[in-house]
Amino acid sequence: MIRTQGLTKRYGSVLAVDEVDLDVREGDIYGFLGANGSGKTTTVRMLLGLVLATSGDIELIGQPMPRAAAEVLPQVGALVEGPAAYGHLSGRANLALIDAAGRGGTRASRRRRIDTVLEQVGLDQVGRRPVRAYSMGMRQRLGLAAALLRTPRLLVLDEPTNGLDPQGIREMRDLLVELHRRGSTIFLSSHLLAEVEQLCTRVGVLDRGRLVLQDELADLRAPTGRTVVLTPDVDAAHALLDGRSVLHGDRLLVRGTDAAALNAELVRAGVRVAELGPERRSLEDVVLAVTDPDGVAHRGPSRVPARGEAA
């Protein structure tokens, strides 16, 4: 759905986005991670034809951007750097204006589509209030509603949970899952690891303009081959396992994946076991490893050629 090759944006002497090769497949919920200022928004803007790339190619839904913008963008819903609307008009009037402004989405079905998306994002009870009186969370929902108006095949969302309260975040997540279930591919840029970890199937990590990691979340979080043991008898366990274990905080990391056998062995020796299970790295571990400020520790099972380290 989204492919870029060598996508680069240079502002004067500053390289904002450096040779990024994105690969977002149909059916993905793709988490695009990166610290603030890492080039996420510039990349998103280039995908949508707002910012013109210095070099490199972009393909959206199989067509080149920005050349085929007129055919591609009607199938794309976008939320870029916060919502925006005309403050003196109601949410409904805003949606009607934006829908009437371009192609794709007929006039006859407009009213019904607006009703549908307002209900989807939970703004159907707001009525005629002008947007200027909306809270930040309501504006965010309205922005999402605008993105959903033409039931897009691809949703490009930049920080969609910004300004939402925990309840709103949860609803947003449920909504995205639902949209994904109905066949939309979702490209979600975020700096919130937890959000991406809960929602996404694939992740890409941008660090200072470079894509340092792009992989299936499940692979990134695959068992590491070690077993984590939590026990009050740390010393006894350590002695028993002799060389097979490393102490990491209060957790004992044991080589080997057979948790059941390990458990039996420990219990037989009278070591009490509180918790035991395969070690998985959190997304945070993975991301921190590849975006190490020194650019040295590149431990992630990245399938992207290790360009990220060169810096």
Add this chain to the structure above:
Amino acid sequence: MILVELRKLVRRPRTWVTIGLLDALPTLVAILLAITDLGPRAGTGPPFLSAVLSDGTLFPLAALGIVLPLFLPVAVAVVAGEAVAGEAQGGTLRYLLVRPVGRTRLLMAKLVSVIAFVVLTVVVVAATGYVTGALLLGDQPLQTTLTTSVSGSALSATEVWQRTGLAMGYVMISMLGVAAVALFFSTLTDTPLSAALGALALLIASTLLLTLDAADALAPYLPTRYWLAFIDLFRDPILWRDVVRGALQQGAYVLVFLGAAWANFTTKDITS
């Protein structure tokens, strides 16, 4: 897209506030004239104003003459300066462009909406001028009166109507240059205020240079040079020279600045 822009224009309270304010000054002038019966001496003050005391049918023209030098161009500069920069500042520009609305199309729609604003304003000012003129000033019935042209000969009521129509058209055309300049500035910046002020700076410079003999060589190129040529439409016979030059000059301004606006806007990174 054009319809969308027009809808935005008329649904925006500010449009009507601006037109209302623009309308207030000529109305105030009409009221003052009616109460005091003190017109400016012939040949001084805004055009036609000395004549309206005896002939209220000329008041639409006097009203246009009052707003033309400053109020109308300021309003046009503000509206046109807002066109793109306002969307940028509000963040709605990026959503329009990813909707997608082609950049050229958006620019054209903005131009049309600015022109619509000019037409609307001129018509409202002239209509209000007609009503206030008829109510407060001219007491003779229109049909039997022969209005005196600027040249001194008599104009029939039909002629006055036709020429008032022409004058309104000419005033609208006179605003195109400002609109194009402000629209160009509007594509350069993300602050509507800077765009409007940039266009106004040009107008003020132009007005100032026109008073300067040393700048005579520049005069034919200054955007405000031919604005008052609409008075020539009330000479007998009509003195077309400046009117035609004015229209051509405004056309040239539109061509150049709209071209520049287009060249800039279609290649610009939208970072707002």
